[in-house]
Amino acid sequence: MANPEHEERLDCLDKVSVLAYRLGITVFSVALLLLSLVYILCLFNIDITDTWGERGRFLMAIAAALCAATLHVYDKHVRAIISWSSWIGLVLLILFPELQWLYSGFLFVTFSGIAFKESYCFKLKALTAVPLLLILSVLMLWMKEPTLLAILLGISGGIFTILSVKKWQMPLHFDIGNKEKYQI
Template sequence: MANPEHKEHLDGLDKISVVSYRSGITLFALSLLALFSAELLCVLEMETAPLLREWSIKCIAVSAALSAANIHVYDKKVRALIAWSSWLGLALFILLPTKEWLYIGFMFITFSGIALKESYCFKVKGLNLVPLLLISSVLVLWMKEPTILAPLVGLSGFIFAVLAIAKWKMPLHFDIGKKASYEI
């Protein structure tokens, strides 16, 4: 965990990295809320549901790439596990586009790791619950149950939105911490 009292000098690439990471978290929150809306529309049998669902899933993929490429975790094994889950999910997104539950499952591993990582820094209520909600969402995606999926992704999206707001309020150097502490 980064020490907020330590102020590391950030170069341009560091700043872009932090902004991209935070943008990924924000986009993920918005994507889950859009998926929540799509699943509700699906339950109501509205014609716009499939289009909104497809759009939200593509945005989840983009948010996974942004966050995975720019995650700041000192331990290289943990960093690799969190990041490579998204890369595998993105590869499956391209290779097996009909297996939503599979590629989203790998992307949700990344965001579960992010939720746990950020729970050390923020006291956002429910942040520790997010991995369970996301795992349950993958199971429900596999079962194709929009009435169960909607509240799971809606609650996850809300919690991540609260996290995103908290992240944008803090200085950029908080995300980086001490550069010398990163394992390469």
Template sequence: MANTEHIEILDSLDKISVITYRLGITLFSLTLFLSSLAITDDISLVLIDGSLKEFTFITLALSAAMSAANLHVYDKKIRMLITWSAWIGLVLLSLLDDSRFFWLPVGFIFVTFSGIALKESFCFKVMGLRLVPFLLCIATLMLAMEVWLIALICLALSGVIFLFLAIQKWRMPLHFDIGNKGNYQN
């Protein structure tokens, strides 16, 4: 758990890393809303012109890469689990983006953001974050079973929680994300 009283001296790369991580979280929250819109378009609740689904996949991939590449977790096993889920999801997304199994890479990316939500809930006590893994798991199952309405609700709720997290993260000093550099396992 991060010690918010410790003020680490950050170099330029640290600052870029934290900003990119926070941008990834912010983009993910917006992607969850885009996913909800794409589902409402697919089930004809709302008609949207253009290729919203493809744009959503691109923003999902970008947010996962930004956050996973810049994750600050002390324990290397947990860090590896969270980041490798994103990389596996990204590879599968490029292979399965136009198939019935699109939920599989999305599920791997959701594992990454579930890990991020849990990490942030332990470090900073942001409201609702411990529900995110549950909501994203249900969303993935509902996407696989093509139960669109429940998936839409879970994605929208997760989007609200992640947007709240993003707002809280941007209010924090950058050194809160890094913590104590001496505590990281190599």
């Protein structure tokens, strides 16, 4: 975990990577809230899943790529698991777009890891619930259960929205930590 007293000198690439990471978290929260709304409207026989569901999944894919490419975790093994889950999920999305539960599962591994990582930084207990909420969301996708899926995605989206706001409020160097501690 990064030491907030340590202020690393950031170059341009560091700043861009932190901004991209934070943007990824923000886009993911928007994607979850949008998908939650889409599934809620389905309950009222307003089917907009083709148009808005597709946009929500597209936003989720963009968020996963942004976060996977710019993840700041000291341990290379943990970083590899979190980021490669996104890359595998994105490949599955391209190859098998009809298997939403499958590629979403891999993308959710990335965001579960991010939630777990950020729970240490913010002491926000709700972040520790995100992995379970996202696992249950995958199960609901597989079972084609829109009611519970809408609730789970909405709660997860709300938690990630809080995280996003908190991330944008902190100095950039907090995300990088101490560069000497990163395993290559």
